[in-house]
Amino acid sequence: MKEKCRQAVSRLTPFLDEALPAEERAEVARHLDACPPCRQSAAKEEGGKTVLRERAAHLPTEPLPPGLRTRCAAIAERARRRALRSR
Amino acid sequence: MIRRLPRGPSGPVTTGADAFADxxxxxxxxLYATALRLTRHRADAEDLVQDTYVKAFRFSERFVPGTNLKAxxxxxxxxxxxxxxxxxARDTVDVDSEVVEAAASQPGGPEELDTPERILLRETLDADLQAALDALPAAYREAVWLRDVEEFAYAEIAEMxxxxxxxxxxxISRGRRLLFDALSGGMDSATGVAHHASRVSEVGSA
Known part of the structure; x- marks a missing residue:
């Protein structure tokens, strides 16, 4: 992989997340315009990102095991009593 | 970073602690969903969550009010x-992480894919997405999930x-691309490797 490609690929994530300073962003954009393989990497990354962001909410979530909330609340309560005692 | 809550007879400790607990x-x-993602076992996930709460309450004074409690x-x-x-650690397999790295960083094949995300969105079934996520090496799955689903900042994820x-x-970059590869037809070589390496404890940390 060419050095320029390596540099561009290492900044793909903040580039796609719009987290790069304007100058660096323009630099990566210019490279992508000129380099089909890197453009393809960017397209793949964007594809994976988009699917996950749009679809994750549809994935089934496992219900909390019975009793877990009660047990965690008890942990909180014990901590509260300890704090009161130590005052 | 350590800040003690003010103490006094009127009880700001209790109020602060109650708000923290709530x-x-x-x-x-x-938290349970995250524990499940990491452990992949209900009982282990439950244990991990309880441990987390025990520690969180034990060290609650270290939490800086006004910062992100979830993070x-x-x-x-x-x-x-x-x-x-x-x-x-004896349970984990020593895996050739370089193979994973190389597979994940390969640029795509010769054909140009136009609007890949649209094709994927149209064609991806929830079950496929779940399977693709499950097949990612754990280190990639967690980074991608924390960023794209939980929307934490890079710095927060680095801390976690x-x-x-x-x-x-x-x-994140490799995880997203592996996910794309897995969903866009085909268990190609990259995801084959990913599948194989799903028990890697550390990939690509440097």
């Missing part, structure tokens, strides 16, 4: 998980995973 308990569902709890949960894994920010970004 908010911490509202985060039980996402703070996630950090405790991930640290606890890493420590456990270290304790059971105990790796530099550059590593976080490269894991």
């Amino acid at each position: 908010e911490a308990l509202t985060l039980l569902e996402p 703070w709890l996630y950090t405790i949960l991930h640290n606890t998980w890493r420590n456990r894994r270290r304790d059971t 995973l105990g790796v530099p920010m550059g590593t976080v970004m490269s894991r």
Whole structure:
């Protein structure tokens, strides 16, 4: 992989997340315009990102095991009593 | 970073602690989901969550009010998980992580894919997405999930995973591309490797 490609690929994530300073962003954009393989990497990354962001909410979530909330609340309560005692 | 809550007879300690406890308990569902993602076993996930709460309440004075409690709890949960894994390191397989890295960083094939995300969105079934996520190496899955689903900042993820920010970004990048490869037809070589390496404890940290 060419050095320029390596540099561009290492900044793909903040580039796609719009987290790069304007100058660096323009630099990566210019490279992508000129380099089909890197453009393809960017397209793949964007594809994976988009699917996950749009679809994750549809994935089934496992219900909390019975009793877990009660047990965690008890942990909180014990901590509260300890704090009161130590005052 | 350590800030003590003010102490006094009128009871700001109790108020602060109660607010902390209330908010911490509202985060039980996402914490359990994260624990499940990491452990892949219900009983282990439950254990991990309880451990996390025990530690969180024991060290609650270290939490800086006004900062992100969810990120703070996630950090405790991930640290606890890493420590456990270290304790059971004999169970993990030594995997050639370079193979994973190389497979993940390959540019795509010769054909140009136009609007890949649109094709994927149209054609991806929830079950496929779940399977593709499950097949990702754990380090990539977690980085991608924390960024794209939980929407944490890179710096917060770096803190949770105990790796530099550059590593976080490269894991996100590779994770997203592996996900794309897995969903866009085909269990190609990259995801084959990913599947194989799903028990890697550390990939690409440097």
